[in-house]
Amino acid sequence: MGFDFDVIQRSWSYLFLEGMTFTVTLTLLAMTGGIIFGTLLAMMRLSAFKPLSAAAGAYVNLMRSVPLVLVIFWFFFLVPYIGAWITGASQPVKVGAWMSAVITFTMFEAAYYCEIMRAGIQSIPRGQVWAGYALGLNYWQSMGQIVLPQAFRNMLPILLTQTIILFQDTSLVYVISATDFLGAASKVANRDYRLVEMYTFVAVVYFIISYGLSTVVKRLQDRIAIIR
C-alpha cells in the first residue's frame, strides 16, 4: 500500500485558512466568554444569597456531569428555539454550526472556568476583603480591585491549561459537521480516501501546538509564582 503525503500540500490552504482559523477563533472566543461568564458564576456561587449560589451551583454541576458531545447536540438543537423565543419568531431560527459552537463552548467552559476562579477567590485571605470594606469600598470595588486581580494571577496557569484542553476539545464540533481543523481534514481524507495520512497529520499538528503551549504555561508558572 502506498502513502500519499502530497494530499496535505494540496489541501494546505483549506486545512489552515479555513479549518485552523475556525478552531483558533472558536478557542479564543470561548476562552474570553467562558472566563468572564465563569468568573460571574464563581461570584454567584460564593454569594451569601442562597438562591443565587444554588442556581449557579446547579448550572455548574449539570454542565460538569454531562459529556461535552451531548452538550454540543443539546445546544445545536436548542439554540434555534432560544433564538425564536428571544426574537419572537414563530419558527426556530436558523443558527448554523459556527454560532452554535461558539455558544456551546462558552456556556460549557464557563462551568470549568468557574470552578477554577472559585478556588482562586477562596485562596485570598478574608482579611483583605474586610480591609477593603473598612476602607469604604463596596462589594464590586473590593472584588474588582482587590480579590479578582490576585485570584486571576494565582490561577493563571490553571486557566491557561484549561484553555489548552478547550483548544483540543473544540475538535468535537466534528459531530455537528462543522469545518474546524479536524473537520476540514476529515472532509479531505474522505474525498481523496487518504485517512491514514490526514489523521496522522492532524494528530501531529495538534500535538505540536498543545505541547508548545503547555511548555509556555510551565515557564510562565515558574516566572509568576509568588514567593511566600
Add this chain to the structure above:
Amino acid sequence: MGYHWNWKVLLDTEPGGTGTYLQYLIVGLGWTLVTALAAWVIALAIGALVGTLRTTPYPWVVRAGNLYVEIFRNVPLIVQMFLWFFVMPELLPQELGDWIKQMPPPWGSFIPAVLCLGIFTSVRIAEQVRAGINSLPRGQRMAGTALGLTLGQTYRHVVLPQAFRIILPPLTSESMNIIKNSSVALTIGLLELTGRARAMQEFSFRVFEAFATATVIYLLTNLVVVLLMRAIEHKVRVPGLIGSQTVQAGH
C-alpha cells in the same frame, strides 16, 4: 417556545424492533458502562505503572514515561479515536489489519474505543500517581533505605500503599471523566448512550425528549459513581490526614 413535548415517545418501539426507545437508551447506558469499565482497567494498570516509573531515580525511565504522557496528553481524544480506528489497522501486517476491519459490529468499534480511552485516561492517572508519590515526605523513602529495604521493597511496602490511598479523591473525578469521555466513541460508530440518544432523535424526530432522557441517565450514573467512590474513600482513608481537594483543569 413552540416545542410540543411528547414523553410517550419513550414507550414507542424503536425501528430496530429490539424494544421501546427507553430500553434502547438503557442498553446504550450498558455499553457506556462496559466501555468505561474495560478502559478503566487498562487505564489503572498502565497509569499506576507509568506514574510509579516516573518517580524512580533512573533518568531514562523517567524520560520514557514523560514522553508517553506528553504524546497522549497533547492529542485530542477524538483524533486518538480516529488513529485507533482508521489508522492502526492500516499500519499493522495485512492479515491482522483485515481481521480487525472485518470484526462484526459493535466489536469493530468497541475494541478500538476501549484501547483509546484506556490509554488516554492512563496518562491522567499516571499524573495523579506521580503527584501522590511526590506528595509523601522524603523521609519516608530515606527511612526505607535506612531500614535496609531495596528500592523495590521501599516502593512495595512504604511508598505505594500510602500513595494509592492519597490519590483516591482525584481518581473519583477521573472515573466520572472516563464515563463522559466514552461518548466520543460514537464518532467511530459505537452506539453508547449519547450515540443512541442521537439515533433516537434521528428516528423519532423527538429531539429534546431523547437528549433530556440521556441527560437524566448521565446525572443518575454520576450520582451512583460519586456515592460508590465516597464509600471506598471512607474505607481506605489514611488515618490522621486531612482530606485534600486540589483544583485542576478538566473536561
